[in-house]
Amino acid sequence: MAEKKKSTGQAIFEDLQQKIISGEYAAGTNLPSERDLVGALGVSRSAVREALQRLAQSKLVTINHGGGTKVNDYQETGGLDLLNKLFNNKSISFDLQIFRSLMEMRSALAVDAARLAATRRSEEDKQLIQSIFEGMKQAQSSTELQKRTIEYWDAIINASENIAYKLSMNTLKENYSYFERFGENFSIKNYKFVYYEQLTQAIANKHHVKAEQAAKTVVERDARQLVNVLELAGKFPELDKQSS
Amino acid sequence: MAEKKKSTGQAIFEDLQQKIISGEYAAGTNLPSERDLVGALGVSRSAVREALQRLAQSKLVTINHGGGTKVNDYQETGGLDLLNKLFNNKSISFDLQIFRSLMEMRSALAVDAARLAATRRSEEDKQLIQSIFEGMKQAQSSTELQKRTIEYWDAIINASENIAYKLSMNTLKENYSYFERFGENFSIKNYKFVYYEQLTQAIANKHHVKAEQAAKTVVERDARQLVNVLELAGKFPELDKQSS
DNA sequence: AGTCTAGAATTGGTCAGACCACTTAAGCCC
DNA sequence: GGGCTTAAGTGGTCTGACCAATTCTAGACT
Numbered sequence: 001m002a003e004k005k006k007s008t009g010q011a012i013f014e015d016l017q018q019k020i021i022s023g024e025y026a027a028g029t030n031l032p033s034e035r036d037l038v039g040a041l042g043v044s045r046s047a048v049r050e051a052l053q054r055l056a057q058s059k060l061v062t063i064n065h066g067g068g069t070k071v072n073d074y075q076e077t078g079g080l081d082l083l084n085k086l087f088n089n090k091s092i093s094f095d096l097q098i099f100r101s102l103m104e105m106r107s108a109l110a111v112d113a114a115r116l117a118a119t120r121r122s123e124e125d126k127q128l129i130q131s132i133f134e135g136m137k138q139a140q141s142s143t144e145l146q147k148r149t150i151e152y153w154d155a156i157i158n159a160s161e162n163i164a165y166k167l168s169m170n171t172l173k174e175n176y177s178y179f180e181r182f183g184e185n186f187s188i189k190n191y192k193f194v195y196y197e198q199l200t201q202a203i204a205n206k207h208h209v210k211a212e213q214a215a216k217t218v219v220e221r222d223a224r225q226l227v228n229v230l231e232l233a234g235k236f237p238e239l240d241k242q243s244s
Numbered sequence: 245m246a247e248k249k250k251s252t253g254q255a256i257f258e259d260l261q262q263k264i265i266s267g268e269y270a271a272g273t274n275l276p277s278e279r280d281l282v283g284a285l286g287v288s289r290s291a292v293r294e295a296l297q298r299l300a301q302s303k304l305v306t307i308n309h310g311g312g313t314k315v316n317d318y319q320e321t322g323g324l325d326l327l328n329k330l331f332n333n334k335s336i337s338f339d340l341q342i343f344r345s346l347m348e349m350r351s352a353l354a355v356d357a358a359r360l361a362a363t364r365r366s367e368e369d370k371q372l373i374q375s376i377f378e379g380m381k382q383a384q385s386s387t388e389l390q391k392r393t394i395e396y397w398d399a400i401i402n403a404s405e406n407i408a409y410k411l412s413m414n415t416l417k418e419n420y421s422y423f424e425r426f427g428e429n430f431s432i433k434n435y436k437f438v439y440y441e442q443l444t445q446a447i448a449n450k451h452h453v454k455a456e457q458a459a460k461t462v463v464e465r466d467a468r469q470l471v472n473v474l475e476l477a478g479k480f481p482e483l484d485k486q487s488s
Numbered sequence: 489a490g491t492c493t494a495g496a497a498t499t500g501g502t503c504a505g506a507c508c509a510c511t512t513a514a515g516c517c518c
Numbered sequence: 519g520g521g522c523t524t525a526a527g528t529g530g531t532c533t534g535a536c537c538a539a540t541t542c543t544a545g546a547c548t
Contacts, residue, residue, distance in 0.1 A: 007309070007530060009297065033499055044532045046290055049500085053253065053294045057301040059414075065251070065500050066539030079325050080411045101408040108356040112348065164345040167324045168412060170303075249539095251501060277528055288503045293529085309529050310510030 008043055009050035016051060020060050020071055021082075021089050027073035031061060034069075058082070080171045087178070099179075103226070106172055107219040109165050110153055114199060114215035117159035118208035125159035126204050133193075133200045142188050146180060149222075152196070156203070179230065195221060252287050253294035260295060264304050264315055265326075265333050271317035275305060278313075302326070324415045331422070343423075347470070350416050351463040353409050354397055358443060358459035360404035362452035369403035370448050377437075377444045386432050390424060393466075396440070400447070423474065439465060 006014075019025050032040065037048045052069060055061045059077040063069045074082055086098050117125065132152045139145035150173070157165050195218040202211035250258070263269050276284065281292045296313060299305045303321040307313045318326055330342050361369065376396045383389035394417070401409050439462040446455035 009530080035499080046293070046533095047531065049290070050294060050297045050530095052500095053297050054301045057298045063500070064540075066498080067541070068499065075407070075410060077414060078411050079323055079415050080408060081323050082411055083408055086407065097405065098407055101406040104356065104360065104406055105353075105408040105412070108352050109349075112352040116348065161341065162345040162348055163319070163330065163342055164324060164327055164349040164416075166319060167322050167326055168349070170321060171323050172408075253501080279528080288501095290504095291502065294501095296529095307529070308511080310527080311512075312528065 008047040009054075012037075012041060012043065012047060012051035013054045016055060017058075017060060017085060018089070020055075021074060021085055025071045027071050030068040030070055080168060081174075083171070083175050084178075099230075102172065102175055103223050105168075106176065107216075107223060109168060109172075110156070110219050111212060111215040113153075113157050113160040113162060113165050114203065115208050115212040116162060117156045118203045118206055118211035120161050121159040121203055121206070125155065129155045129159065129203060130200060133196060136196065137193055139188060145188050145191070159203070179226065252291040253298075256281075256285060256287065256291060256295035257298045260299060261302075261304060261329060262333070264299075265318060265329055269315050271315050274312040274314055324412060325418075327415070327419050328422075346416065346419055347467050349412075350420065351460075351467060353412060353416075354400070354463050355456060355459040357397075357401050357404040357406060357409050358447065359452050359456040360406060361400045362447045362450055362455035364405050365403040365447055365450070369399065373399045373403065373447060374444055377440060380440065381437055383432065389432050389435070403447070423470065 016025070016031070020027075025031060031037070031052075034045055034048050034052070038045050041048065052061065052063060056063050056069075058081065059072060059079060060074055061069050061071055072078075083098065083102060087095055117129075121129070129152065132148060132155055136145060136148045136152060139148055154169075157169055195214055199211060199214035199218055202208075202214050260269070260275070264271075269275060275281070275296075278289055278292050278296070282289050285292070296305065296307060300307050300313075302325065303316060303323060304318055305313050305315055316322075327342065327346060331339055361373075365373070373396065376392060376399055380389060380392045380396060383392055398413070401413055439458055443455060443458035443462055446452075446458050
């Protein structure tokens with residue numbers, strides 16, 4: 001019921017995208033011509049063209065006027081937004097590697113953003129971060145805590161004044177929202193806020209060394225907990241016990 | 245002569261993209277209807293539609309069947325690929341902030357990738373990194389050194405087995421290639437390779453702590469030098485001397 | 489036999505106009 | 519005023535024609 005009807009062009013785009021990522025259309029080769037795709041898919045040429053434009057925009061193909069449309073190697077040309085589409089395309093261990101990549105990047109950016117926020121945060125940033133932290137401590141459900149935690153880090157990213165981090169986090173958030181639904185299995189009863197407390201303090205005091213250290217601790221702890229929750233949900237059973 | 249003729253759709257896309265980023269089309273408002281754009285720009289509707297599809301793909305707008313096309317706040321929805329288009333759109337100090345963001349992110353990812361590479365690198369990774377490092381030491385020109393340095397970090401990213409870092413770096417590379425042309429002002433005569441030596445060794449020895457530390461040193465040094473070169477080129481005269 | 493070139497075939501780019509599908513707003517009825 | 523119907527507005531799809539760039543091919547030339 002939450003599903004929106006996809007437009008034809010969007011459907012073709014996703015179809016071709018999937019076939020490119022899975023290797024069905026090999027990198028270096030040419031896609032079928034627009035007219036051939038029209039014949040094969042039974043749609044109009046405009047729909048096909050709109051799909052191809054989207055593929056080109058995400059760097060999956062390169063269109064050459066008169067010379068065909070070449071499939072690129074997405075690992076060499078693609079952007080971070082591809083991460084989404086990489087899930088469930090290969091083996092589970094491949095999914096695990098992508099998930100690990102995602103968490104590592106999120107951690108690295110968050111830690112560095114915390115470091116920068118400690119030196120660059122404005123007075124407003126400081127107060128916003130503190131008030132969000134208060135809200136975290138009063139969260140009534142794991143869903144609410146999750147939501148406020150995301151707000152908390154958003155505030156830090158903003159305070160860091162790094163637009164590249166902000167844009168990257170936009171994309172990363174789309175991805176780890178995929179895992180949010182597992183968050184229900186997570187208990188907030190005995191959740192410790194000491195590390196977030198330290199982080200909040202360090203940023204307030206403009207102490208970038210302590211902020212970096214606290215952020216590192218927080219991020220490692222949260223990553224470990226997320227892994228635990230996912231294991232409970234049976235998502236990655238082979239995570240730390242290879243074929244038990 | 246290196247300029248390729250843009251297609252109409254591509255031209256419209258870039259035009260609208262620029263107007264969205266500059267704020268001429270404000271976030272939250274609706275774009276003119278497709279038919280209005282056709283009238284205003286004097287092109288066919290298919291060309292307009294292809295441009296809109298690209299805008300939607302890069303999250304700059306949200307298209308609603310029957311309900312108009314809404315402009316998004318690119319800072320909240322956009323991906324890392326927008327970084328390109330942010331240069332030269334506002335003031336020079338804004339360019340500086342973006343450049344700083346770019347370098348910070350590049351540094352953070354490179355350092356963490358080095359850390360991971362130290363624990364995950366295969367035997368082939370190790371040998372590749374070492375051989376590229378040898379090539380760096382024998383580089384004859386600053387251009388060649390630059391090229392080999394990029395290869396060196398690419399090899400580290402690959403060895404880190406982090407697909408998110410790889411995809412991010414694809415986008416970042418497009419951006420800092422913009423600054424490559426200033427590299428000619430840079431002398432390799434007295435370039436010190438000790439830090440890269442340490443980094444290469446640490447990765448070879450699977451010593452992730454040392455690798456992280458060495459990477460941090462290298463990255464800070466290189467960023468500082470790039471800033472110097474850019475100042476010589478007169479790009480950011482107000483970098484560390486505010487209105488001298 | 490090898491090379492070059494002009495023309496044909498292929499492929500992407502643009503245009504025009506019609507009609508379908510969904511949303512929004514206006515007007516009507518109660 | 520609230521709720522419904524209807525019309526207008528906006529995006530989605532299709533068709534078919536023609537333009538523009540590249541690639542292939544057959545023929546001419548040496």
